[in-house]
Amino acid sequence: PGVRDVRVALTAVKQTGPTLIAVGSGKGGVGKSTVAANLAVALARLGKRVGMIDADIYGPSQPTLLGVHARPEAEGKQLIPTPSPHGVDLLSVGQLVSAGHALAWRGPMASGALSQLVEGDWKGRDILVIDLPPGTGDVQLSLVQKSKPAGAVIVSTPQDLSLIDATRAIDLFRKTNVPVLGLIENMAGYDCPHCGQPSDPFGQGGAEAAARVLGVPFLGRLPLSASLREASDAGSPPAAGDGPAADAFRDLAQRILA
Numbered sequence: 001p002g003v004r005d006v007r008v009a010l011t012a013v014k015q016t017g018p019t020l021i022a023v024g025s026g027k028g029g030v031g032k033s034t035v036a037a038n039l040a041v042a043l044a045r046l047g048k049r050v051g052m053i054d055a056d057i058y059g060p061s062q063p064t065l066l067g068v069h070a071r072p073e074a075e076g077k078q079l080i081p082t083p084s085p086h087g088v089d090l091l092s093v094g095q096l097v098s099a100g101h102a103l104a105w106r107g108p109m110a111s112g113a114l115s116q117l118v119e120g121d122w123k124g125r126d127i128l129v130i131d132l133p134p135g136t137g138d139v140q141l142s143l144v145q146k147s148k149p150a151g152a153v154i155v156s157t158p159q160d161l162s163l164i165d166a167t168r169a170i171d172l173f174r175k176t177n178v179p180v181l182g183l184i185e186n187m188a189g190y191d192c193p194h195c196g197q198p199s200d201p202f203g204q205g206g207a208e209a210a211a212r213v214l215g216v217p218f219l220g221r222l223p224l225s226a227s228l229r230e231a232s233d234a235g236s237p238p239a240a241g242d243g244p245a246a247d248a249f250r251d252l253a254q255r256i257l258a
């Protein structure tokens, strides 16, 4: 599917409720959650009413990334999203369990919890970003089938985006008729703080090349950056501030809305 198909899909969903954008990855640890949080904040800064569904049962990090520490309120069985200081309302699987406790859930239990997040009180939102669990297993598949995102963004480092990983993640969305909005290359390039010399710890250009081969749009690259990591750990997404990282996420958000 090309950019045009994606636009048609986004327009179609807009009329009936919030537009869902899934953020996925073939692997864990590539920065999927960091990118999802900052994209959500960037979309909010563009004037959208944005919600975040943190469905990453293996490592729910949106409460930390968005600086939300409260448990969600509920009305009857329906969860009410918790506002964050950065204008993005959150429902996270991490809010449903005590900090530090592992989620040793089997498929049906995980799916039940994820349904609760998707079926939260999201009325009035324009866009919901879903931070998917990494990989392409049953949990991901049923979540995508249930939530029916209007589009999906895939995050990869330049190196780990072997064609096989990319193909798997893209295949999951194609099988479920979710248009792939494009690939974002994260941790691409690093400027040494001592000598200023640029280097590429995870290689260079892998995601862009893979996007070309796979026929999906390449949305852009984000550098490996200590300040991005520090701000993320502190619950203050760089997209909420000023500077190159905020500009990069605004550009990505605009490209996704285009």
Ligand code: ADP
Residues within 6 Å of the ligand: 025, 027, 028, 029, 030, 031, 032, 033, 034, 035, 059, 061, 134, 186, 187, 188, 222, 223, 224, 225, 226, 228, 229, 230, 232, 233
């Ligand atoms: P995933 O959701 O893919 O598992 P995370 O978003 O949790 O990955 O990121 C994994 C780790 O890498 C986190 O510590 C995060 O702060 C860090 N990280 C992500 N992107 C970058 C980047 N561009 N530069 C530096 N650190 C990053």
